[in-house]
Amino acid sequence: MVQTAESVSFKTAPEDPLLGLWRKRYRGGQPPAGIEWNETIETLLSHRTVRSYLPQPLPNGAIELAVSAAQSAPSSSNLQAWNVIAVEDPALKSRLNILAGNQRHIEQAPLLLVWLADLSRLRHVAMGRHLTSDGLDYLESFLLGALDAALAAQNAVVAFESLGLGACYIGAIRNHPEKVAAELGLPPEVFAVFGMTVGVPDPRVATGVKPRLPQRAVLHRNRYTATEPADLQAYDRTLRAFQTEQAMPSIDWSEQAGKRIATAQALNNRDRLRQALTTLGFTLK
Structure with missing residues (x-):
């Protein structure tokens, strides 16, 4: 068969998936040579915070799968000094939302996870073996629990996103640590490090991949080398363009970051965190 000009279709080469993801994250540049795309990299580089959810439950087994991913994260000395509470009861979630500043996505999400640094379990393990546990009285042990919780939570986020779900970290769960502990029945030496909303993303609310600082800044x-002012200025422009695309209020990153750390009041009650930790039973030598 002789092909005419009309019957011949010319196809352009598809864009390298890794290149597309890279340019969304950095708004330009090239990924490192010799690295090929894979589904894990796609999930990680495609991350975006989701604050709008459909009114439907999570798929069966999604929580358990995410927790298995969380437990697959590294744990310092395998102490596993963390726990997570799945809050699905609407009334409890509503009370926690009040303590976290009444955020719409907490109310909307079918699931709120509260990630905990837990030294209580280790204290009881030592007691059961008739051992001392003086090492838990130091700041290092609290930091260990908080880091373990963060590593576990991020693994869970990746797992949720691989299932097509969306998530959002809730730092405001630290605004009122004692009241959160009372709501969740936390024993002494257990602290709610952060919350996390999880749900099916609402496709009507477009959420873009937020650009990050250029790699040379981090x-x-x-x-160590100090970040160049020119890099910060360029990132301010990049983020403003992203904000315009997303119909968000326009503000330079450097101004937003500066305001976030300007005063104790800007910490939203978290300036009293050491006092709260002492109240919750942590010694922190």
Whole structure:
């Protein structure tokens, strides 16, 4: 069969998936040579915070699968000094939302996870073996629990996103630590590090991949180097363009970050965190 000009279709080469993801995250540049796309990299680089959810439950088994991913994260000395509470009861979630500043996505999400740094379990393990547990009285142990919880939670986010779900971290769960502990029945030496909403993303609310600082601002070779002012100015422009695309209020990143740390009041009650931790039973030597 002789093909005419009309019957011949010319196809352009598809864009490298990794290149597309890279340019969304950095708004330009090239991924490192020799690295090929895979589904894990796609899930990670496609991350976006989701604050709008459909009114439907999570698929059966999604929580358990995410927790298995969380438990697959590294744990310092395998102490596993963390727990997570799945809050699905609407009344409890509503009370926690009040403590977290009445955020619409907490009310809307079918699931709120509260991630905990837990030294209580280790204290009881030592007691059961008739051992001392003086090491738990130091700041290092609290930091260990908080880091373990964060590593576990991020693994869970990746698992949820691989299932097509969306999530949003809730730092405001630390606004009133004692009241959150009372709502959740936390024993001494257990602290709610952050919350996390999870749900099916509402496709009517477009959420873009938020650009990050250029790698040269965060990746250092052998020795720390200060971020160049020009890089910060360029990132301010990049983020403003993203805000315009997303119909968000326009503000430079450097101004927003500066205001967030300007005063104790800007911490939204978290300036009294050491006092709250002492009240919750942590010694923090």
